[in-house]
Amino acid sequence: DTAVSQTPKYLVTQMGNDKSIKCEQNLGHDTMYWYKQDSKKFLKIMFSYNNKELIINETVPNRFSPKSPDKAHLNLHINSLELGDSAVYFCASSYLSQETQYFGPGTRLLVL
Amino acid sequence: QKEVEQDPGPLSVPEGAIVSLNCTYSNSAFQYFMWYRQYSRKGPELLMYTYSSGNKEDGRFTAQVDKSSKYISLFIRDSQPSDSATYLCAMMSSGNTGKLIFGQGTTLQVKP
Numbered sequence: 001d002t003a004v005s006q007t008p009k010y011l012v013t014q015m016g017n018d019k020s021i022k023c024e025q026n027l028g029h030d031t032m033y034w035y036k037q038d039s040k041k042f043l044k045i046m047f048s049y050n051n052k053e054l055i056i057n058e059t060v061p062n063r064f065s066p067k068s069p070d071k072a073h074l075n076l077h078i079n080s081l082e083l084g085d086s087a088v089y090f091c092a093s094s095y096l097s098q099e100t101q102y103f104g105p106g107t108r109l110l111v112l
Numbered sequence: 113q114k115e116v117e118q119d120p121g122p123l124s125v126p127e128g129a130i131v132s133l134n135c136t137y138s139n140s141a142f143q144y145f146m147w148y149r150q151y152s153r154k155g156p157e158l159l160m161y162t163y164s165s166g167n168k169e170d171g172r173f174t175a176q177v178d179k180s181s182k183y184i185s186l187f188i189r190d191s192q193p194s195d196s197a198t199y200l201c202a203m204m205s206s207g208n209t210g211k212l213i214f215g216q217g218t219t220l221q222v223k224p
Contacts, residue, residue, distance in 0.1 A: 043214040099144040103155035
């Protein structure tokens with residue numbers, strides 16, 4: 001009965017590869033988010049989707065492309081991975097783009 | 113200058129101590145103030161939420177917001193080893209479509 005789930009939990013890959021992270025929420029929320037947490041634990045929003053519509057698109061390289069097939073799912077595809085992409089990526093969800101957001105367990109990405 | 117400043121610590125206290133965690137911010141448009149707790153290798157979980165100025169209490173936790181000083185605090189009374197975690201403050205402007213701005217997080221260790 002996990003509220004916000006992400007797969008995979010760990011991802012180790014080589015520079016230049018393309019990878020995807022999947023997120024699902026069963027809370028009935030209509031808004032989902034992707035955050036990036038760096039090695040100093042600084043958490044920064046990347047994207048948000050409300051009912052499959054892109055709402056927030058922060059200054060993120062074009063290599064990152066979110067996709068929301070329905071309001072319960074939000075995936076993140078990363079092309080041409082770089083060393084600097086190594087981080088923990090968190091998915092979150094909420095009602096109506098509100099402040100009370102529920103986070104998933106994170107996906108630890110390591111680019112070698 | 114970051115929009116939200118938070119002393120990263122680490123902060124180490126004995127069990128039973130009163131803990132004070134603080135954040136300052138520069139954006140006067142922030143209206144929603146949150147504290148998230150993040151255990152090691154887990155996702156952030158919402159601990160306290162306050163709208164505008166004032167105090168809010170929940171068990172051993174008290175959140176305070178002073179908008180005139182652009183300063184928020186989280187107090188933990190009778191701290192327990194289970195409180196050992198990273199505490200992240202987060203803020204959002206009204207009508208800002210869910211864009212949370214986080215502080216860097218303060219790592220707290222409560223020693224038995």
